[in-house]
Amino acid sequence: MFALDVNHLTKAYAGKMVLAGVHLTLKAGEVLCILGPNGAGKTTLISIILGLVKADSGSIHLLGEQQQGRSRSKALRQQLGVMMQIGSLSANLTVFEQCDLFSSYYANGYSATELVQLAGLEAHSKQRFGRLSGGQKQRLLFALALAAKPKLVFLDEPTLGMDVEARRVLWQQVRQLKQQGVAVVLTTHYLEEAEQLADRITVLNQGIVVASGSPAELKALTRYNVIQCESALTDQSLLAIPGVEQLQRESNLCILHSSHAEQTVRALLLADDSLCQLEVRPVPLEQAFLQLTQTETTNKEKAA
């Protein structure tokens, strides 16, 4: 059974297709990251899954339960955790009071004190929400999302506004959730975060899933490797080497994008005896992501 199973979801606003047949599945203990440029349909997708917006067609199963329209059963809501971008909770309630209120909603959830600990805000438990820093607010919202001890958690940009340290702590907590068998849906703008946490990444662009797979698989999809070296060769001769599609220079380093790394390296070594500092690595996820979403856009533009 999937924790989340979305089939052929479509949604149009005013005649404009926002989601065009989206499929998603997520198992217990997995982190699924949904990536996409702004306007790709991420927010609409999550809103439909959560029942905030109605889909035009398609089916959604949450924790094995078929969902109809916008209502979500109370039993389901007992097992769901949601962290959203929120302007403000009741600004006048303290951290502890917010946790106390939220923990009362759940039958088998965490106690208020445990939630304050999960947020790492023990020192601020008597501080009102309005006086917390951006990162502290995010930590509190993250803890509230876990109030149910949920089986399925949605995290929308969870580390926005957090410093590096807080971000690492939250990543660690997400990994713990995975170990406990919680299914996590994550949206983020930080590709490093996706690479660190996701078992699978689904890339949305213009309402279509353009790629789906593990971070490594996505990177492989782009076919490129980055080859870095110090070389005496001229730009012209470097670009003539088989497989090389792009060349950049950074001080004395040449950075090559190659579609056939092995061939390129062999030719490079033959052509340049003095070559040193050789390094071959896959493209960073960010580049893979840009390529995936851009190609799709250009193809569409060509078609239009």
Added chain:
Amino acid sequence: MNTAIIYRKEAWYDLLSVWRTPGFVVPALAFPAIFYLFFGVFFNSGAASAYLLVSYGCFGIMGPAMFNFAMSIASDRAHGWLTLKRLSPMPFGAYLLAKLSTALVFALVIMLVLFSIAALLADVRLVATQWLLLALTLLLGTLPFAFIGLIVGLSMSDKAAPAMVNLLYLPMAFLSGLWVPITMLPQLLQQLAWLWPSYHVSQIGLKVIAMDQAHALWLHLLILLISSLLLAALASWLFRRLTGEKA
């Protein structure tokens, strides 16, 4: 989870959160008291003081009911807090009852302040059943205003909601004869007053001290009941449109 605990905590924290907003508490409590001191004690006495106790009492309970619903719901909607709560298993009734109980607590405090001023400073003498009936009228009288606030909160932005409430609150109070006795308003406005819930609440209150316009009690009650039901139906329709759920 115990549903009763959710209702209790929701109510307690709503009250606490409102209580910590001086911009809400001070005007809500001070305006009716100051108005009543001014017009009911310093400039008037005797029968007029009793009459004004009812009309400022009515004026006093309308404000918190409309403002607490309209402003906090509009702001919870704007900030996504309401969405988060709706995704939780919290019964929505707990949220609404919390707002209502806050409005009732404010109504109770305002009443006690006004009653004390009336009894101690204005020398208003009523028998115990009259005090009680008056209190009951004013408490139950918050209901239609809570629904009006709910409708504003569900349909307007957090920026527009306070302005809208003021736009309803002050003219409605005036046109119901809460500032100037209804009999001193032009004939047309007196007839129009039948439209406003505040007119009927104040007339029932005035009936307790035998200073009303002598229309039948059941007529006021019936109109209040029907208008409350209509307002509640509109609010529930707005809620369904907003959420796709039944309220």
